[in-house]
Amino acid sequence: AQTVTQSQPEMSVQEAETVTLSCTYDTSESDYYLFWYKQPPSRQMILVIRQEAYKQQNATENRFSVNFQKAAKSFSLKISDSQLGDAAMYFCAFTQGGSEKLVFGKGTKLTVNP
Amino acid sequence: SQTIHQWPATLVQPVGSPLSLECTVEGTSNPNLYWYRQAAGRGLQLLFYSVGIGQISSEVPQNLSASRPQDRQFILSSKKLLLSDSGFYLCAWSVRGFLAGANVLTFGAGSRLTVL
Numbered sequence: 426a427q428t429v430t431q432s433q434p435e436m437s438v439q440e441a442e443t444v445t446l447s448c449t450y451d452t453s454e455s456d457y458y459l460f461w462y463k464q465p466p467s468r469q470m471i472l473v474i475r476q477e478a479y480k481q482q483n484a485t486e487n488r489f490s491v492n493f494q495k496a497a498k499s500f501s502l503k504i505s506d507s508q509l510g511d512a513a514m515y516f517c518a519f520t521q522g523g524s525e526k527l528v529f530g531k532g533t534k535l536t537v538n539p
Numbered sequence: 540s541q542t543i544h545q546w547p548a549t550l551v552q553p554v555g556s557p558l559s560l561e562c563t564v565e566g567t568s569n570p571n572l573y574w575y576r577q578a579a580g581r582g583l584q585l586l587f588y589s590v591g592i593g594q595i596s597s598e599v600p601q602n603l604s605a606s607r608p609q610d611r612q613f614i615l616s617s618k619k620l621l622l623s624d625s626g627f628y629l630c631a632w633s634v635r636g637f638l639a640g641a642n643v644l645t646f647g648a649g650s651r652l653t654v655l
Contacts, residue, residue, distance in 0.1 A: 431582075458642045468627060470646035516582060520642045525571050525590055525633070526598075527644055531582035 427452045429519050431530035438507045439538050445492075446502045446533045448517030455479075456522030459493070459500045464532070465513040473515070476500065478522075504535075512537045541566035545630045545647030552654055558603075558617040560650050562630030565611065570632040572613040573644065574605055577627040586628075589613060590635060625654045 428451045438444035450459070461473040476484045476493050483491050488508075492501045504511055517530040545562045552558060564570050574586040585598045587605035595605050602621050606614045613630060628651075631644040 460643070462644075468649045468651075470629060470631075470644075472643060472645075475643060518644075524642075525588055525596075525635075526585060527573075527642070528585070529575075529583040 427454075427457075427519055427521060427528050429517050429528050429530040431515075431517055431533050433533045434531070435534045435536070437536040437538060438504070440507055440509060442507055443503060443505045444507055444535065446504075446515050446517075446535065448500045448502070448530060450498050450500065450517075450519045452498070452519065452521065454521050458520050458522065459491075460518040460520075460527070461489070461491070461500075461502045462516045462518060462529075463511075463513045464516065465510075470516075474502065507537050509537050509539060511535060541632075541645065543630065543632055543645055543647045545650055547650060548648065550650060550652045552620050552652065554622055554654055555619045558615070558620050558624070558652070560615040560628055560630075560652075562613045562615075562647055563611055564632045567611070567632070567634070569610060569635050571635050572607060572611075573631040573633075574613065574615045575629040575631065577629060577649075579626070583629065587615070620652075620654045622654050625652055627651050 430449045457478045459476045463471045463473050474484050474486045488505045490503045514532045516532045518527045520527045542565045573588045575583045589607045603617050629649045630647040
């Protein structure tokens, strides 16, 4: 079974600085997708970024980018120029290509200090 | 545009009472539908998912059940709640198949259930 591990229960960053959240996953498949979701205090889950495993280029969305290391099965999220509104729980998620199911990690709580 | 509605937002129920959480999606057809539970300080646990009317897949054997009576309606139920059923329940939908946007989940606002 696929598993997703987020080894950092909590992280903090100073406003305007850069922070990297870690995620590793375990799968024997070659076709899959990886995601980062954000859950602010409102509890509304929001998609941050998506990466297809077949793409070598790392996905980027404005201040958010990933470092996808397929051989190492690592999928870290980098947040640049951190803002107070980035404070949230961040969940890494995995789905196998053709599967309807997404598996989530336990999350990392990010605090942004002014 | 697509929207997802989930209700009630907050629910306090005694142990042994029944439960019904409802989720509806607008602006799309034939979605995949999901129920996740988020316990305090933990990640998201997939409870049920559905790829069509009347088609329910259960991921975790437990005190809960799910039904999909209509294409865009997904209901989470229990006949008798347990203390351990307390948590934050999230409904989500995704595009079915290999279309653009497949595998991307869009979540509802969640339902906080407290069982006393």
